[in-house]
Amino acid sequence: MKTSVVVVAALAAVLFLAQSYASLAGASGPRVIIVGAGMSGISAGKTLWEAGVRDLLILEATGRVGGRMHKHNFGGINVEIGANWVEGLGGDQLNPIWPLVNSTLKLRNFYSDFDSVVGNVYKENGGGLYDEEYVQKRMDRAYEVEELGANLTKKMHPSGRDDISVLAMQRLFNHQPNGPTTPVDMALDYFIYDYEFAEPPRVTSLQNTQPTPTNADFGEDNYFVADQRGYESIIHSIGSSYLSTDGNGKLKDRRILLNKVVRQIAYNKQGVVVKTEDGSSYRADYVVVSTSLGVLQTDLIQFKPQLPFWKIAAIYSFDMGVYTKIFLKFPERFWPVGEGKQFFMYASSRRGYYALWQSFEREYPGANVLLATVTDDESRRIERQSDDQTKAEVAEVLRDMFPGADVPGPDQIDIYVPRWWSDRFFKGSYSNWPVGVSRYEYDQLRAPVGRVYFTGEHTSERYNGYVHGAYLAGIDSANILINYIFKNEEYKVRGKYDVEDDLIAQAR
Structure with a gap:
């Protein structure tokens, strides 16, 4: 009798895990959670959608879409407190x-x-x-x-x-x-x-x-x-190709959950579980983290298991400017x-x-x-x-x-006075490339860890800190994930002093 109970329990556990990660075999393809509804997050979602990855969920910590592109009414006019x-x-x-x-x-x-x-x-x-x-x-x-x-x-x-x-x-x-x-x-x-x-x-x-x-x-x-519509309008425009909008053209889709502060990302070979501050949990096959570099340098999001040393070192090698x-x-x-x-x-x-x-x-x-x-x-x-x-x-x-x-x-x-540095959801304005780091550390910064992928202006090797950098980084990071999903191609970090790669770079 005891043995039967154990077997049933084991079967139940297996069934639970299978159901949790069933989307891998689902008709709609794998499920991807995107953390952050700024330029990179929305851009990455569009790229995934166009590639056939349709089961998307976007978790945004604030009450709005746009990230560091943000209009604010001041003295009767809308001014840009972020990118301009x-x-x-x-x-x-x-x-x-x-x-x-x-x-x-x-x-x-x-x-x-x-x-x-x-x-x-x-x-x-x-x-x-x-x-x-x-x-x-x-x-x-x-x-x-x-x-x-x-x-x-x-x-x-x-x-x-x-x-x-x-x-x-x-x-x-x-x-x-x-x-x-x-x-x-x-x-x-x-x-x-x-x-x-x-x-x-x-x-x-x-x-x-x-x-x-x-x-x-x-x-x-x-x-x-x-x-007066705000520079952030371009994010809503980009997202409108795969997300619903309201009468004013602003993104308003059930797949975008606002005021969802991600506090933990647990990951293993089978998938990911993303937990938010309000006690909710969301399961998926992959997660794309588009938070700012400043947030990654804080303890707002706990990774389980902890990110490997090479990844942490890369995150802390770069500066978040204010x-x-x-x-x-x-x-x-x-x-x-x-x-x-x-x-x-x-x-x-x-x-x-x-x-x-x-x-x-x-x-x-x-x-x-x-x-x-x-x-x-x-x-x-x-x-x-x-x-x-x-x-x-x-x-x-x-x-x-x-x-x-x-x-x-x-x-x-x-x-x-905008307070980007004090805001726990940003911790700065944009990244800066300090002396002492190279394209090798940039490769590490955007490299995935298991089923956890990373994007954001800070992952753009040529255009970090710029709006176009954030936009292109979303596309690039999504393509890294797409290549793995459909071609089983793993992202490879180039050697720090790889002569062959460097000669190719010089030729370009």
Whole structure:
């Protein structure tokens, strides 16, 4: 009798496991859970769907689709608190995001005249504008050194073993050997590097940012998206090919579950079990994790068993930058506007202290809104302090720049400060490629672990940190899974100094 009970129990357990992972043999193909409904997650889902993988479930931690593409109503207008530009236009290749923005959805967008910033560099302590000719000479020298750095990378081993930091390159060419020290040089250096990569030259890889692959492939023009539908509309448009939408074209599908905070991913050779903070469990054959690099570097999601050391080491080898857009609304406009006045800088003796400013007069006429951008340590500092303190600092800086203007007091300023670094669902703005890591670590970063697959802008070797990088990463990661499902092809990490692979890369 005891033996019969044991046999029945064993059969029941086998039946339970078979039912749990029955989708492998189901007519609809394997079941895939996608963690995150941002650009990469939605892009990966579309690629899987088009390949015939139709049993999809998307678990999103927040209450919205879009991830780090997020519009926010501020002062009666929708502004982009995350991604804002289509970066990389005017080159031989077409940025894949541009047709969606400019043709499919026809989102309002504006050319960003960054070159004009040299005529709008303000001294601290109420000294007015720096002489434009002087600033231009300093900028020309900075760009000359940047070009020397780009040429240097062509001589480096493709594996990245010879890589140095951008600051080391500047020292090599005797350009500010101890780093930029004058307010103007610090401001221009910040504009060229920190404003782009969200981290300073001392930590940023030379070989993998000079030239920036986005500019090399797609061109150097940038267009600022300022549409009340939001830049995130392109994610809804991409997803609409396989997911249902509401009357406004926004994704609203039973296969997208919002406010589902994934806390654990258990995996073995048979499949995966994803557990959420509300106590729910979801079983599937595979899972695609599209959370940010910042989230992967925290303990928000526990993997059972723990990810192997090589994977953890790759995750922690990369940086999650913090790029903060501070939105400020005033009762009246007191700053100059017009041709060549879109961007201006504050050359503080404290690097990165409210350095970059943008007027919204062209994009949102009459809104009286300014955008101040800070990054890295300044971002973290400002996230930790109160908005009242930030308004007081902003008012003081603006009085420095415009001493003769009627700059309102902090109590008359409306402010919105996104806090990407403090948000446990993001923990930063976008990834940066630091010195010391190479395409080998990138291979490891996007490599699957068993039935757990990874995607996100941080897994895009050429375009990390960009919207098009997130979009293409979703496609690439989905194809890695598709090749395994239909061709039984396992993803292989190239050798760190694989000469054959490197010669092929050089030939391309």
